[in-house]
């Protein structure tokens with residue numbers, strides 16, 4: 001089957017390139033969420049031409065949605081001849097801003113040296129196009145397949161996916177019995193399977209003080225100095241402890257196999273919006289935003305308790321120290337099992353296409369799989385797609401045409417295995 005699929009995908013190479021270029025020409029920049037509606041409508045029409053029933057789903061009650069920037073998602077479903085499993089390919093249609101430093105028009109879909117250039121080629125319109133072509137190829141070869149194929153183009157992944165996959169998951173579109181297997185063609189490289197991601201906890205820590213004249217700071221109480229004590233405790237105790245932890249999740253890059261925390265921001269005292277000279281005040285408030293990432297071996301409750309214990313210790317030991325700790329966002333880590341059907345099917349496709357076993361990886365940051373796991377309770381989900389992850393969000397972003405063809409072949413192979421139950425020798 002692999003050889004037949006390979007040849008049939010190859011025959012669609014020009015179609016694959018054309019579809020990628022068409023998608024890149026919609027400047028679906030997020031924020032603010034430009035051109036979502038025409039892009040979703042274009043995908044709907046493309047899917048209808050090959051036998052999908054399509055639905056445009058507008059996330060009207062979600063953050064970011066306005067009449068100027070509507071959050072429009074598209075879902076297509078193509079039924080097979082008889083009942084069976086459903087395989088869903090999900091790609092986000094939003095892209096980050098182009099930024100500076102481009103040598104080509106980022107929204108023209110320039111083809112050069114076997115690559116398609118443009119914002120979103122790699123992350124992840126090339127992957128979405130490859131999924132569409134993979135499905136077309138499979139349908140042409142196995143027109144009487146059982147089950148169903150779904151393809152969705154969703155918004156806002158770059159800003160958390162709440163109006164995109166999150167919204168669709170709340171509607172039940174990423175749950176059994178409607179869907180059994182999900183492949184997200186994010187640019188994880190054509191021979192790697194991404195099983196999931198680490199967890200996230202964002203929080204704000206606030207320290208309090210008392211305002212006084214800056215020439216007599218002993219009459220006040222500096223919230224910034226209290227925050228300095230927090231920083232010192234982080235440096236002395238927390239960061240070494242986090243760095244010493246190692247997860248068994250195959251996170252890439254390697255450095256992210258330790259537990260990590262970033263200090264996103266610190267603000268204290270007068271803002272820098274004044275004109276002239278600042279006035280001399282002891283700062284009475286300082287706030288820090290932290291971004292703590294954790295693997296499946298750590299419980300979210302323990303992650304929070306560790307920080308709280310450190311702050312409580314300061315409260316005991318440091319005169320006048322007081323704090324407030326506020327949750328901002330949390331996402332639990334998720335990792336699909338190696339023996340899950342979708343992992344096995346894509347791994348077999350990679351072995352057939354590349355003659356070797358795939359690398360299994362886990363993402364240091366989250367992506368839309370979080371909504372599918374947490375809201376949809378569907379755990380047969382991976383990210384697999386063409387494109388070199390490091391190129392995402394960069395100037396002169398590109399995707400290799402050969403890589404897209406090979407990835408589409410792997411996806412078609414996986415679709416065949418998952419729907420027909422065919423297993424081929426590795």
Ligand SMILES: [Zn+2]
Pocket residue numbers: 092123124157186187
């Ligand atoms: Zn992406």
